[in-house]
């Protein structure tokens with residue numbers, strides 16, 4: 001763990017294993033922090049806050065630029081560790097490192113653009129000035145599916161704003177977090193500005209983050225279930241929160257779209273990270289008369305994706321994160337088939353040869369998916385594409401909006417009218433119009449409804465870490 005500028009073991013010396021999901025091998029043992037370690041990290045962040053927040057924005061920006069440069073130098077090492085620990089193919093891991101580094105650069109720049117305001121007063125002897133100030137010590141909890149970029153997406157704006165941070169990464173991917181903290185150490189961030197607590201049991205960390213009076217803000221990316229629980233507890237202590245939770249993205253193909261082009265885009269985004277992304281399409285809506293053409297092209301492309309260990313050059317689809325993820329996918333596919341879905345390809349675990357020890361599930365295509373099926377409502381977080389036929393009389397946007405989630409949605413059409421109508425009517429925070437990658441450090445990322453609150457990245461991202469303070473001056 002990295003606490004107060006030093007690497008250390010857990011106070012009670014406990015450790016836990018980190019596995020390679022492609023091989024089942026133990027990669028390393030890392031400290032299993034407990035309450036005492038968490039308290040030490042929070043106290044270190046508290047001590048560092050006053051001097052870190054008093055630096056000029058230019059000074060803080062300089063640290064972030066330095067970290068950005070080191071991160072790019074270490075791109076290949078980081079990507080390799082990520083592939084081993086998390087499973088995604090090496091090319092995808094490199095993309096993620098780049099995306100992660102983008103946040104350091106973006107917020108190095110945004111640090112210098114934290115503007116206040118002056119406001120005219122109705123009283124001639126009065127002046128109003130608004131200051132933006134850092135909220136204080138931040139508790140950050142990150143997931144395993146994007147184990148590097150989710151760290152910089154939170155820490156870069158927090159540090160730029162002048163906050164200090166305690167991070168708890170997911171128990172499946174502490175090694176990526178440790179690599180990121182080596183970068184922060186090399187960038188010579190002052191002791192206590194960033195602190196890392198690794199632990200197998202996340203509950204005590206969550207409990208401290210929502211109750212310890214030093215923590216002023218909780219930023220969480222993970223499941224809706226845990227996010228809601230933390231939000232409830234944080235509310236009792238009036239902590240600021242931002243939450244990036246689950247999703248159930250619709251992917252709407254209109255009848256004027258080219259089914260081949262749409263299928264190409266749908267495969268790319270559906271199987272990204274083996275479907276383990278909160279912006280992964282979970283319901284693919286296709287006009288009934290186009291389903292065959294779409295499914296044919298889609299399946300051709302799915303069958304061309306080689307599953308396996310992400311370190312192998314040709315592999316396009318890695319393992320799932322663990323046994324529970326495989327069971328969840330199996331259960332959704334079984335349920336769908338029992339209720340009348342058609343299995344076009346996949347539909348089983350992959351256990352041949354070297355895949356036997358890993359958590360592999362075949363990329364799967366289902367058609368005839370209907371709203372009675374679990375997959376129509378529950379987030380899959382796996383490599384299963386659910387194709388739903390719709391008719392001209394159906395309001396497909398209403399069908400798409402019929403979910404508790406509101407993170408990402410995708411639309412394929414050649415009509416600007418349809419594109420604009422869909423963009424305006426879809427109740428999701430991120431809409432891709434003929435575009436399967438509507439994300440960037442410069443663009444606001446976040447969801448509505450059960451997908452969470454707050455935005456990360458963009459100029460909005462730093463606001464999550466700032467308080468507004470009004471000064472009224474009588475002169």
Ligand code: ADP
Pocket residue numbers: 141142143144168169170171202203204205206207221222223224226227
């Ligand atoms: P997933 O199902 O994607 O693993 P989780 O919400 O369980 O999603 O995990 C996301 C992050 O939340 C991880 O870092 C995990 O350790 C953490 N987490 C899980 N349960 C809790 C909890 N009760 N309190 C705080 N953090 C938690």
